[in-house]
Amino acid sequence: xxxxxxxxxxxxxxxxxxxxxxxxxxxxxxxxxxxxxxxxxxxxxxxxxxxxxxxxxxxxxxxxxxxxxxxxxxxxxxxxxxxxxxxxxxxxxxxxxxxxxxxxxxxxxxxxxxxxxxxxxxxxxxxxxxxxxxxxxxxxxxxxxxxxxxxxxxxxxxxxxxxxxxxxxxxxxxxxxxxxxxxxxxxxxxxxxxxxxxxxxxxxxxxxxxxxxxxxxxxxxxxxxxxxxxxxxxxxxxxxxxxxxxxxxxxxxxxxxxxxxxxxxxxxxxxxxxxxxxxxxxxxxxxxxxxxxxxxxxxxxxxxxxxxxxxxxxxxxxxxxx
Amino acid sequence: xxxxxxxxxxxxxxxxxxxxxxxxxxxxxxxxxxxxxxxxxxxxxxxxxxxxxxxxxxxxxxxxxxxxxxxxxxxxxxxxxxxxxxxxxxxxxxxxxxxxxxxxxxxxxxxxxxxxxxxxxxxxxxxxxxxxxxxxxxxxxxxxxxxxxxxxxxxxxxxxxxxxxxxxxxxxxxxxxxxxxxxxxxxxxxxxxxxxxxxxxxxxxxxxxxxxxxxxxxxxxxxxxxxxxxxxxxxxxxxxxxxxxxxxxxxxxxxxxxxxxxxxxxxxxxxxxxxxxxxxxxxxxxxxxxxxxxxxxxxxxxxxxxxxxxxxxxxx
Numbered sequence: 001x002x003x004x005x006x007x008x009x010x011x012x013x014x015x016x017x018x019x020x021x022x023x024x025x026x027x028x029x030x031x032x033x034x035x036x037x038x039x040x041x042x043x044x045x046x047x048x049x050x051x052x053x054x055x056x057x058x059x060x061x062x063x064x065x066x067x068x069x070x071x072x073x074x075x076x077x078x079x080x081x082x083x084x085x086x087x088x089x090x091x092x093x094x095x096x097x098x099x100x101x102x103x104x105x106x107x108x109x110x111x112x113x114x115x116x117x118x119x120x121x122x123x124x125x126x127x128x129x130x131x132x133x134x135x136x137x138x139x140x141x142x143x144x145x146x147x148x149x150x151x152x153x154x155x156x157x158x159x160x161x162x163x164x165x166x167x168x169x170x171x172x173x174x175x176x177x178x179x180x181x182x183x184x185x186x187x188x189x190x191x192x193x194x195x196x197x198x199x200x201x202x203x204x205x206x207x208x209x210x211x212x213x214x215x216x217x218x219x220x221x222x223x224x225x226x227x228x229x230x231x232x233x234x235x236x237x238x239x240x241x242x243x244x245x246x247x248x249x250x251x252x253x254x255x256x257x258x259x260x261x262x263x264x265x266x267x268x269x270x271x272x273x274x275x276x277x278x279x280x281x282x283x284x285x286x287x288x289x290x291x292x293x294x295x296x297x298x299x300x301x302x303x304x305x306x307x308x309x310x311x312x313x314x315x316x317x318x319x320x321x322x
Numbered sequence: 323x324x325x326x327x328x329x330x331x332x333x334x335x336x337x338x339x340x341x342x343x344x345x346x347x348x349x350x351x352x353x354x355x356x357x358x359x360x361x362x363x364x365x366x367x368x369x370x371x372x373x374x375x376x377x378x379x380x381x382x383x384x385x386x387x388x389x390x391x392x393x394x395x396x397x398x399x400x401x402x403x404x405x406x407x408x409x410x411x412x413x414x415x416x417x418x419x420x421x422x423x424x425x426x427x428x429x430x431x432x433x434x435x436x437x438x439x440x441x442x443x444x445x446x447x448x449x450x451x452x453x454x455x456x457x458x459x460x461x462x463x464x465x466x467x468x469x470x471x472x473x474x475x476x477x478x479x480x481x482x483x484x485x486x487x488x489x490x491x492x493x494x495x496x497x498x499x500x501x502x503x504x505x506x507x508x509x510x511x512x513x514x515x516x517x518x519x520x521x522x523x524x525x526x527x528x529x530x531x532x533x534x535x536x537x538x539x540x541x542x543x544x545x546x547x548x549x550x551x552x553x554x555x556x557x558x559x560x561x562x563x564x565x566x567x568x569x570x571x572x573x574x575x576x577x578x579x580x581x582x583x584x585x586x587x588x589x590x591x592x593x594x595x596x597x598x599x600x601x602x603x604x605x606x607x608x609x610x611x612x613x614x615x616x617x618x619x620x621x622x623x624x625x626x627x628x629x630x631x632x633x634x635x636x637x638x
Contacts, residue, residue, distance in 0.1 A: 016460065016464060019461055020465075140620065144613050144617040145609075145612075146566060146569055148570075149612060152609065155598065254464075257464065257469060261466050261469050261472075265570055268592065279472060279574070280575060283476055283576070291472070294472075302465060302469070306464055
């Protein structure tokens with residue numbers, strides 16, 4: 001891969017991350033309830049105020065001193081202390097919540113990529129066929145549903161109605177369980193949130209894959225393969241599918257931001273103890289340090305995923321490198 | 323003129339003039355698409371509800387004026403049941419149409435205004451300005467509206483105070499509108515910019531430049547009318563995203579409880595434990611409404627985009 005392509009993408013990613021950190025810095029200083037405002041108390045003596053200002057570093061000018069400090073601390077992973085979680089470091093609180101979210105999104109992506117791509121490819125290959133009509137129709141409907149709107153009926157039917165699965169949480173309370181029982185319990189809790197995230201994603205991926213395969217179908221090499229007398233299913237599998245997959249790499253990565261945001265809302269419905277539930281707690285308590293840390297981590301992950309997609313895409317398709 | 327042109331239906335079309343012929347062809351193409359037509363009908367229905375909700379279900383019920391018992395299932399009196407304080411779900415859902423769609427409309431206007439402005443400026447002026455504007459749009463393309471709104475909305479709200487009012491609209495709603503508008507213009511800007519880049523090279527723009535028209539005049543009189551098509555198609559698609567985003571933000575808890583949009587209704591359903599209680603009638607009406615409206619806007623938007631956008635004509 002050419003160094004220039006890689007370099008350009010790398011610079012773009014770094015600029016975006018810097019912009020995110022700057023945004024966080026500016027917002028932190030705009031918002032009410034900051035130490036700066038709390039100090040506007042007529043009963044405090046000038047010395048106390050000055051002492052506190054010095055302790056928090058507020059006596060230094062905003063630029064460059066405070067900014068430099070902020071960037072340094074952010075880069076070393078020091079994001080301040082949570083209000084809601086009684087002064088625990090924000091970094092710890094967020095890291096604890098990341099596991100469940102990664103589990104949900106990771107499995108959801110795998111399920112959705114396998115089913116969504118297969119469904120989209122089939123739909124686009126035989127346009128107007130039965131798979132296309134039903135599959136594409138359902139995909140459009142799921143694509144129009146926020147993940148929590150998919151999740152709520154799932155709870156009503158499969159948890160409240162049929163009692164097949166628990167309504168909320170990630171584990172059942174109480175008892176020392178052996179490994180098998182623990183995993184089974186986790187699995188039972190995971191089914192419905194996973195279904196909500198996967199269904200939403202399948203809708204998106206199948207629509208994108210359908211469009212991509214329709215475009216590929218019109219390519220000359222597909223006509224050539226047909227002229228050679230290859231079986232229809234073989235043309236799809238060996239010729240059209242791999243090529244239609246190319247743009248999907250970027251689309252899946254670009255989608256990641258929406259997936260994270262969507263998974264956050266699905267978590268709320270199922271009280272899944274991940275970043276989503278944490279976000280709502282942070283919002284309710286107006287726990288800004290926590291909220292900013294969640295924003296920072298989600299935003300930076302999305303940027304990194306995009307960078308990864310650009311690199312993979314450049315590697316797969318030589319044409320984009322120039 | 324050919325013989326068929328004199329005798330056939332072509333004569334009538336000829337009489338309509340060029341603009342009339344184009345309008346007729348356009349309408350035929352829009353109504354020729356079943357998906358677009360279905361979308362238009364559904365949207366028409368919801369628009370009527372949104373314009374005059376009082377006419378259909380009376381004024382918005384509050385806890386004081388609630389007409390039923392808490393969480394009543396659907397019955398003859400309350401066709402869609404009641405919520406946790408006894409308000410009629412049909413009443414709430416119809417009024418929700420007005421709130422959700424008004425927020426969607428206002429957010430769309432801001433989005434399209436910024437998007438069109440950036441797109442035309444960036445494409446026509448080019449150079450350094452183009453570079454800066456496109457890097458900014460990269461930032462907004464990478465970060466989805468919801469992620470940005472999560473941090474922007476509560477902070478802006480705390481700065482101006484949730485009780486503040488502008489032009490009779492409560493700040494909470496306005497903040498959501500502005501945040502959606504400020505964070506979702508990038509796609510529109512990109513689409514319009516690429517069209518402007520190709521328009522800029524056309525002869526009529528060169529001519530205008532040669533006779534001494536200023537850049538601003540060229541953009542206003544020659545470029546803008548030629549991207550109106552795209553602006554229309556983008557507006558409809560943006561409306562879908564705006565309603566979707568508003569629903570999500572209200573559900574997370576950034577909405578205004580006194581102005582229950584569909585997302586806000588789903589938020590109260592969630593916090594009153596309706597899903598676990600199996601109170602499907604509390605969830606289904608707002609949820610189905612959101613899906614129908616978003617789906618319809620997407621269908622109409624895609625149909626318009628196929629017809630109006632020169633770059634996506636053959637995609638379907």
